Amino acid sequence: MSATAEVKAITSPQIARAKGTTPLVCLTAYTTPVAKLVDPHCDIVLVGDSVGMVLHGLPSTLGVSLEMMILHGKAVRRGLERALMVVDMPFGSYEEGPEQAFRNAARLMAETGCAAVKLEGGKEMAATVRFLTGRGIPVMAHVGLTPQSVNAFGGYAVQGRGEDADRVSADATAVVDAGAFAVVLEKVPESLARRITEEVAVPTIGIGASAVCDGQILVVDDMLGMFTDFRPKFVKRYAELGGEAGRAIAAYAAEVRERRFPAAGHVFGDGPKAVDEGSTA
Ligand code: KIV
16 A cells, blocks of 8 residues: 555546636646646646747747647646646647547647647537547637637737627637536636626636636746746736846856855865765755
8 A cells, every 4th residue: 555645636527517616726837847836736737838939939829739749748747646737739730620639639648648638719619629528538628819810810819809709608608518628718808708607517717817717827937927028918927036037047157257156065075975975955
């Protein structure tokens, strides 16, 4: 018998049943150390295709490949014990049709060990969501502002204002009816987020969609102040780690130039082995 208690990971049916209870906490992660940091606090950890912009310096998510998602998915898997792990299907890996989507989603699941995938789109993706969920692949849907469609939208504007609300609401209903266990609502007015949250039977996860949603998601580098190229209105910075890191790097550079680093405590003597070879804090 194991000496440590087994940690049971949260499942997608548990997330679906959490509708209307305590708000669900979701963050992105792309690496093992960050996955370890967020895991104890999160219900869902998403390996988002935002990795392309946040870690690879791409101008949008369109250049993200399946191989990139697999690489980052594997890294995140090693850091998670508790949270449900969801991996984004990148642009071009699912839009041709249900068979293509199944082939690539199955690869993501088999190679990363994730428990679900996320894909963008509403009514036009309903048949694909039904195909995947009917064959053992839990799907988190994503409607409203879907960043992979930035060229079709002509930018990253709020979706579903005024008469456009019916379109976004119909999208959410279509993917939920097709079997999605949760639906991300990105950048929609609060009134529409409330309407969809009341209409659908699974949790709505908001990003720029107000606190009326059943849960919230943010890009972890945004909320930690690590990604500073731009800051959407919906991002709250809970830390300024980018500034802190910049100050630390400047201090290191100054100490190296002034020969103040390495100091005596970081240097090996020529005496007998042992006492001075351990790691330092
Ligand atoms: O790629 C991403 O990070 C997302 C979000 C919903 C945060 O899709």
